[in-house]
Amino acid sequence: MTQAAAAQPSKPLLEVEDLKVYFPIRSGVLIDRHIGDVKAVDGVSFEIERGETLGLVGESGCGKTTVGRTILRLYEPTEGRIVFDGVDVGSLNPAGLRKLRRRMQMVFQDPYSSLNPRQNVGNIVGEPLQIHGIASGRDMEKKVAELLDIVGLPAGAANRYPHEFSGGQRQRIGLARSLSLNPDLIVADEPVSALDVSIQAQMINLLEDLQKEFDLTYLFIAHDLAVVRHISDRIAVMYLGKIVEVASADELYTSPAHPYTMALLSAVPIPDPEIELQRERIILKGDLPSPVDPPFGCRFHTRCPFRQPERCDTEDPALRPLPEGNLVACHYSEEIRSGALTPHDPTP
Ligand SMILES: Nc1ncnc2c1ncn2[C@@H]1O[C@H](COP(=O)(O)OP(=O)(O)OP(=O)(O)O)[C@@H](O)[C@H]1O
Numbered sequence: 001m002t003q004a005a006a007a008q009p010s011k012p013l014l015e016v017e018d019l020k021v022y023f024p025i026r027s028g029v030l031i032d033r034h035i036g037d038v039k040a041v042d043g044v045s046f047e048i049e050r051g052e053t054l055g056l057v058g059e060s061g062c063g064k065t066t067v068g069r070t071i072l073r074l075y076e077p078t079e080g081r082i083v084f085d086g087v088d089v090g091s092l093n094p095a096g097l098r099k100l101r102r103r104m105q106m107v108f109q110d111p112y113s114s115l116n117p118r119q120n121v122g123n124i125v126g127e128p129l130q131i132h133g134i135a136s137g138r139d140m141e142k143k144v145a146e147l148l149d150i151v152g153l154p155a156g157a158a159n160r161y162p163h164e165f166s167g168g169q170r171q172r173i174g175l176a177r178s179l180s181l182n183p184d185l186i187v188a189d190e191p192v193s194a195l196d197v198s199i200q201a202q203m204i205n206l207l208e209d210l211q212k213e214f215d216l217t218y219l220f221i222a223h224d225l226a227v228v229r230h231i232s233d234r235i236a237v238m239y240l241g242k243i244v245e246v247a248s249a250d251e252l253y254t255s256p257a258h259p260y261t262m263a264l265l266s267a268v269p270i271p272d273p274e275i276e277l278q279r280e281r282i283i284l285k286g287d288l289p290s291p292v293d294p295p296f297g298c299r300f301h302t303r304c305p306f307r308q309p310e311r312c313d314t315e316d317p318a319l320r321p322l323p324e325g326n327l328v329a330c331h332y333s334e335e336i337r338s339g340a341l342t343p344h345d346p347t348p
């Protein structure tokens, strides 16, 4: 345990406070004009405890990757704070940031495009050790062999190249590389989405084993709620740049509080045929609105089957706690759950 961690044992490992990440849109051939922003992340706050796995889910384009990359400062935040192990990441000078980056690593969705095809696996996995001056030569080879063994690859893999491996094995290579610096936090951005269903479970089991063995904390990004359920302690659901619900994995599945979470769950099959037949399905109509010009009031109102125009179209709901401990950003969660409001077409 680091000194900072010993001094403040109850502090979360990661705190994200009101994070905004806007990408400017420019136009003009002769004069460069700033004509708007893609509000990819627009006021997101959450914490991750040490050793915890927080799942982050939501439709394509809702800002999940942007959150992950900004935590590692691969993108600059437009506003807000990221505090890692008590240190405000934004206040660090380049040297401090480099040091901190060793403790946070990212695992990518497409293991092929993130591995250099011209380097052999030994160099790919060992490169961070060399860059940070931790090991080289024989020492590095030994460490690489150990890392390959940890992720379940044969020692001979070191002399081979990424294209000689299957998708699942390539994901293991990427994982070995990100483990090489002994990180505390791993941001796993859809680490199993590109893999065959049969391989996905193996990969998730491996991630869980590694978490125990190395005291890892995970931010696990996925667009599918079925994938994150087993690995996550808590799950945060994003919609159009904002978090709409945070709950323990069990609570989120058994009694979701936000209509968007309900809709995402409607797409997940339930193994019990009786419940499967009885449950009410919420099928979302319409496209995801543009993050350049998000809807006023509650961003979900244009697609929400429980929309109450007077309030939902005008007042942005804050993320508020429910008695069970869920956090939800909806004005009418209680009424929806009790059945006082019934689903209808969102366009009046
Ligand atoms: N570098 C960038 N420059 C401009 N816009 C960007 C950039 N990266 C992302 N965006 C935009 O920001 C929004 C959020 O993108 P992001 O990749 O974070 O979503 P996501 O939830 O990870 O989606 P997916 O499930 O498809 O991976 C999208 O509208 C995207 O087009």
Ligand SMILES: [Mg+2]
Binding pocket: 064, 065, 066, 189
């Ligand atoms: Mg993404």
